[in-house]
Amino acid sequence: MRPSRLPIWGRPPMLKVDGIQVAYGKVQALFGVTLEVKPGEILCLLGRNGAGKTTVMKSIMGLLPLTGGAIFLNGEVISGIPAHEIPRKRIGYVPQGRRLFPELTVSENIEIGLLPCKSGSDTRDWVLEMFPRLRERLNQQAHTLSGGEQQMLAMARALCLHPQVLLLDEPTEGLQPSMIELIRQVTVNMKNEGLGVLLVEQRVDAVLSVADQVAFIEHGQNLESLSAEELRGDPDKIHRYLGV
Amino acid sequence: MEFGPHLLLASLEGAVSAAVLALTAMGLSIVFGVMRIVNVAHGEFFMLGAVLAWWIASMIGAHPAVGFVVAIVIAPLAVGVIAAVADKVILQRIGYDPERTIVATIGLLYILQQAALMTFGPDARPVTPPFNQRIDLPWFEFTKNGLGLFWPWGLSITSYKLFVVLAAILILTGVWLLMTRTRFGLIMRATQQDREMSQAFGVPVDNVFAYVFGLGAALAAIGAVLVVPVQQAHYLMGHDPLLLSFIVVIIGGLGSLPGTVIAAVLIGMSDGIISVFFSPTLAKIVATMAVAMVLVFRPQGLVGKAAS
Numbered sequence: 001m002r003p004s005r006l007p008i009w010g011r012p013p014m015l016k017v018d019g020i021q022v023a024y025g026k027v028q029a030l031f032g033v034t035l036e037v038k039p040g041e042i043l044c045l046l047g048r049n050g051a052g053k054t055t056v057m058k059s060i061m062g063l064l065p066l067t068g069g070a071i072f073l074n075g076e077v078i079s080g081i082p083a084h085e086i087p088r089k090r091i092g093y094v095p096q097g098r099r100l101f102p103e104l105t106v107s108e109n110i111e112i113g114l115l116p117c118k119s120g121s122d123t124r125d126w127v128l129e130m131f132p133r134l135r136e137r138l139n140q141q142a143h144t145l146s147g148g149e150q151q152m153l154a155m156a157r158a159l160c161l162h163p164q165v166l167l168l169d170e171p172t173e174g175l176q177p178s179m180i181e182l183i184r185q186v187t188v189n190m191k192n193e194g195l196g197v198l199l200v201e202q203r204v205d206a207v208l209s210v211a212d213q214v215a216f217i218e219h220g221q222n223l224e225s226l227s228a229e230e231l232r233g234d235p236d237k238i239h240r241y242l243g244v
Numbered sequence: 245m246e247f248g249p250h251l252l253l254a255s256l257e258g259a260v261s262a263a264v265l266a267l268t269a270m271g272l273s274i275v276f277g278v279m280r281i282v283n284v285a286h287g288e289f290f291m292l293g294a295v296l297a298w299w300i301a302s303m304i305g306a307h308p309a310v311g312f313v314v315a316i317v318i319a320p321l322a323v324g325v326i327a328a329v330a331d332k333v334i335l336q337r338i339g340y341d342p343e344r345t346i347v348a349t350i351g352l353l354y355i356l357q358q359a360a361l362m363t364f365g366p367d368a369r370p371v372t373p374p375f376n377q378r379i380d381l382p383w384f385e386f387t388k389n390g391l392g393l394f395w396p397w398g399l400s401i402t403s404y405k406l407f408v409v410l411a412a413i414l415i416l417t418g419v420w421l422l423m424t425r426t427r428f429g430l431i432m433r434a435t436q437q438d439r440e441m442s443q444a445f446g447v448p449v450d451n452v453f454a455y456v457f458g459l460g461a462a463l464a465a466i467g468a469v470l471v472v473p474v475q476q477a478h479y480l481m482g483h484d485p486l487l488l489s490f491i492v493v494i495i496g497g498l499g500s501l502p503g504t505v506i507a508a509v510l511i512g513m514s515d516g517i518i519s520v521f522f523s524p525t526l527a528k529i530v531a532t533m534a535v536a537m538v539l540v541f542r543p544q545g546l547v548g549k550a551a552s
Contacts, residue, residue: 061444
């Protein structure tokens with residue numbers, strides 16, 4: 001049996017966010033957030049706008065300095081190391097709004113993804129097989145792609161790292177249903193390969209169908225973590241935390 | 245001299261200053277483009293390149309060509325290293341904050357200028373060109389016997405000046421290849437477009453900035469080494485290149501490399517031609533006027549893109 005098919009409890013957490021506090025200047029945004037992303041599991045972060053979901057993602061990537069707490073990857077502290085060394089630990093980041101390099105071509109955007117872990121052309125072929133549409137557009141500048149293609153490229157760029165952990169910040173925002181389905185499929189495939197996925201998503205229905213665990217976050221604190229099954233059985237919680 | 249040959253002569257002189265200006269402004273443009281900082285000390289890196297070239301050439305007593313070849317390799321390298329250190333020690337410490345960077349580079353300007361004065365003295369220093377043959381140029385004219393070729397008195401250029409133009413074209417081609425064909429160029433362009441995401445994909449932005457600042461300064465120094473055999477090296481020579489580089493970068497479009505070359509050719513040529521036919525002061529007035537017009541009617545520059 002593949003390790004990823006094991007029950008999710010009892011395995012060591014791959015990514016552990018332990019009581020992190022983050023401030024933008026004098027404005028504190030996170031007041032102690034604790035999360036655990038396990039291999040082969042999708043942890044979904046739910047919360048209202050401004051609750052601190054994206055801040056959690058950026059903190060994991062080392063883009064914001066922590067004022068308290070720590071972040072561990074496989075037991076090793078990764079908070080406090082220079083931001084450019086985080087991707088070398090094989091954490092792939094698909095940021096909100098995609099944040100491609102707009103004037104670089106599709107091919108060059110992928111090449112940037114290959115740099116940190118010195119991945120070779122086999123990796124390039126692997127991600128292009130996953131998103132064949134990108135192969136047709138290799139020499140096109142990223143900003144000329146459609147929204148869905150841009151999202152594919154953002155995913156491809158992050159997957160070039162062969163990540164252990166994938167951070168997805170609203171990957172389906174503004175996409176048509178067929179594209180949402182494709183992104184969802186790739187995410188689930190990656191999970192089945194044993195990746196840990198931290199997913200930020202606004203649409204609760206999209207979350208419930210893919211997530212294994214759900215963590216609610218509000219005003220920079222996390223409220224409750226529960227399995228997606230529990231949440232499916234108790235939709236009242238969604239109303240209580242999200243007001244939807 | 246008739247108008248035609250006179251114009252040709254002025255254009256050739258203009259081409260030399262355009263070549264040097266293109267190199268210097270390219271340095272400023274790359275630094276602004278990638279790092280988004282205004283480097284007021286850029287002219288002093290130019291001056292430092294020129295003064296170091298004189299110093300190196302005068303240390304090496306051999307044939308002028310030997311001194312020149314050593315100078316064109318060593319002086320830009322030395323200036324690049326000084327700039328990279330200044331970036332690490334000063335600009336990185338203030339986090340590239342726009343206002344503080346301007347003040348810091350003004351400080352750097354005076355430190356470099358006065359250091360050059362104290363080390364090398366106030367005199368203007370000549371550098372002997374490595375080669376300097378006079379090349380007479382022909383002019384065509386229609387006469388009673390059809391198209392005639394004649395050699396107007398005074399219509400000539402030196403081989404060294406032609407070399408300056410060629411060298412500038414070669415170096416700018418090299419810069420273009422560096423930006424578009426190499427991994428370092430890719431990293432620079434990525435950093436220019438999204439600093440944070442570059443970090444999220446493993447780009448050590450601090451080191452890239454130090455290299456870019458060094459590269460920008462080295463380009464100014466190359467321009468200076470090329471020009472000292474024509475002009476002289478002097479500790480106050482950084483003002484004009486700084487002003488003209490800013491004019492070129494604004495007209496071309498901030499951070500646009502093709503725009504910088506186009507604007508450098510425009511400004512350099514018009515500077516040369518107007519200086520010959522009228523006066524250098526009028527040339528500066530026209531260039532500054534052009535900047536004002538660009539800022540009013542096309543603030544993003546000739547080639548630059550409007551802010552989205």
